[in-house]
Amino acid sequence: MLVFVARRISLAILVIAGVIVVTFVVAHVVPGDPAATWAGPHATAAQITQARRFLGLNRPLPVQLVSYLGGIAAGNLGTSIHTHRPVLSDIATAAPATLELVITALLLAITFGVPLGLASARRPGRPADQVIRAGSILAASMPVFWMALILQLIFSQRLHVLPAAGQYSPGLLFTHPLLKRTGSPVIDALIAGNWPMLGSSLTHLILPVVVVAAFPAGLIARLVRAQVLDTIGDMHILNARALGFGERQIFSRFAMKQAWIPVSAEVALLFGYSLVNTFLVESTFDWPGLGSYAAASTTTLDTPAILGVTLFVAIAYVLANLAVDIVQAAIDPRIRLR
Amino acid sequence: MSTGPADTGRPTDTARLAISDLKISLGHREVVVSITDLRLDHAEIVGLAGESGSGKSLTTLAILGLAHTIGASVSGSIMLDGRELTGLAPQALREIRGRRIAAIFQSPSTAFSPVHRVGTVMTMALRWHGSARSEAADRAAQAMRQVMLSPDLMRRYPSQLSGGQLQRVAIALAVALRAEVLLADEPTSALDVTVQAEVLDLLRDLRDCDGMSVLFISHDLAVVAELCDRVAVMRQGMIVEQGQTSRVLSAPASPYTAELLESVPKLPSRG
Amino acid sequence: MIESPLAPSRAAVPRGQVLRRGLLANPLLLVGGGLVLLIAIVAIFAPLLAPLPGDAGTATHPFTVLQPPSAAHLFGADQVGRDILSRVIYGTRVSPVIAAVVLVIACAIGVPLGVVAGYLGGWLDELIMRVTDVFLAFPPLLLALALAAVLPASLTSVTIAIAAAWWPWYTRLIRGQAASVAGRPHVEACQVLGVSRFRIIFRHILPNSITPLLVQVPLDVGGVILTASALSFLGLGAQDPVPDWGLMTAEGQSYFTPDWWLVVFPGLAILLTAFAFNLLGDGLRDLLDPRRSFT
8 A cells, every 4th residue: 555655756756846847838828918917008128128037037948847846846936027026925825715715616516416426327327317417517518617606696695585795794804803723714714613704704605616516426426337237237246235235325435335436537637627716706706715826817918826836736636646546545445456 | 964844845934035936037928936835944055956058057146136137027935934026125124135045156256356456345235234333343353253264364355365365354254244044156167176075164164053054056067965954956946855874875866966966076986 | 618528438339229219209309409409590591580680790880889688679679779579589509509619620620649559559559648648637627727717718729629628538538548449359350361450440449439429429528518509608708799698698797687588588598599509419328328227
């Protein structure tokens, strides 16, 4: 097992190195002039040339790449051209909100997707199955940015049951100030026992989480259905039936345990997918996370910021896949032995 | 050698498993299996011999009440100790499956869930049928010893055990559950000859020491000859002949049985 | 990418009767196919179906700005007075076409690389697969987004960006298939007989390796449409006055929520189109993958 983990980690490091190179190359295909953006709209030509030298943009690309790599090793992702703050600190400020959103969404997706998939697999071809399948495909066809707007329209604007935007009611900051410790209002409020804040941040979490969870839930339901139906024809299922187990046990304990392997791989993929989906959703909900930061960076062509966010998300994705690989090996011994 | 009932056809009240007028149909097709009479007594091994496709495995499924899982429908009578099984409620059938009628199948390597330790499956089955947690662990370990396997092997995954070992674990399960009837569907066909011999010995022990009734399904007449007390020969869903093994195989009444015997390879006698 | 590559690698060549039986027994396929056909018809006959075809272009109607849905404008009018229904109808010519081009490019890059890697093996295989792995380390939308962000905003850029993010999936898929085909007895026989590698690739490896694509590509159309509209929503793709649904949704955001029709209808179009193609793709997969006939 240890050998397996060690191998996987070294592979992940190699991939991350490749990711950094690719991201760097992509970001430097930029046709615009980052030095001009940095110097501002009223800068003179001389100032722009100075800026270019200051930002190190006049050096040949390979040199810039090496210096960038060195910077990363030291924990420096460059300075945002737009905010003039270190990109790393911008990301650190914004990341917790996005992670709170994505992780909650994935948990919700699993909580709903797995039972629905199982229910679907137990009665294949019947009406319940067709409805769940159609629903899953519908969820997978939903444009996230549109769903965010529509849910806002229905639940906030028209029905007035849920808040439209923000992580919590701003007014509460005065009556029940929140101490920022982890960056996630829900966790911070829980730790501090700040119940009004907890309630507010939870209700504010509902709409964004539902939007981000829809696609993963649909995909997980479909995958569980496919995997369970696949396994259900296996001999060991016949044996389990011959032992007297009821259908519910057959599906949930025998068929499902094997299904967790591809499902967990899918969850890793969905983690990456959902992280990027937040780019499309956060602005709508005024959610102060990476998504809003990324959306703003693309508008202002803030190269270091775009680079930084892309790197962060890609590396988080690689790490998520690594974690899942290890979990899979723990469930299925055959994977360790490969 | 068991002193079970005499040749076919004579109904007896001591039969543990009694099948009469069993008809199995697949989908909308006509009857695929039709068994007028087949009995299994206390402490005897009855062979069900025939070629592939003769309906032997379907019969096993029907006895377990699992015919519906492949879309087959069953009519007729299957009695376990005088209790009618066909038409029984699913809940009652689940209590009988595994606990009173156990089954082992041809491919031991696929018999167990690959992601569960074999011991886990054993204790799960025991607890499902009512044992307490510690009792289940004890009975499982005891059963393992009875089939000549170390209880340590219970911690292994199926991929870490050999075919012979897995088949013995499957038998151990039946023993642990204290099943009265064991349906063995080609249990040795996938095993080496030496390993096969061990499994056959085990089945004999179960008959003699535990009084288990075994229905031994096989296409291999040589094995049937060696193991079974009585044998029923099946062809295209019907039993063409049944009786004491020695009689059937030395003086077959049915031409089909004679044909089957012809195809068994005979080793030239030495000296 | 809607589906992870884990799912479809078991596609097999269909037999005639499976096709015939399957077509009738598969409601997903029927509904999906029907919807796709409908979309195709709308796209082809757009000039005839749209009440105000000119509105799909640069027309401006100052006097009907932001009109709610009415008899004159079934889907309402947008911020420069254009008929949203007409623009949505013309939008059917935009998204599916982009998807088609993207997938063709992705296949054109991914298939040769996959075949070469799978069949020739060795260091070439290692090299190609390592590069592919690095590309696959990015969530698809992220790479496309990064690329689209640095290229000048246009539909062409979006097409290139998505294709660049999509090809690695196909390379990996094809490579696995090609490797297994390469190991088959009849291929080894050809090699022994001295048949040129070129011929082996074209006559044996290639035709047998692309079967997973028959299932995967239709499944991906929906995903590409969603990705393309997302990029246009961010302002990285289509520019005004192109009647791209993602762009229309983005433009309508500023007038949301009072003038809801600017956002609701274009988004609904994206949803229905993606849904149609996903149903079709799923139905096709059920049909072509013999282990999945569960309806």
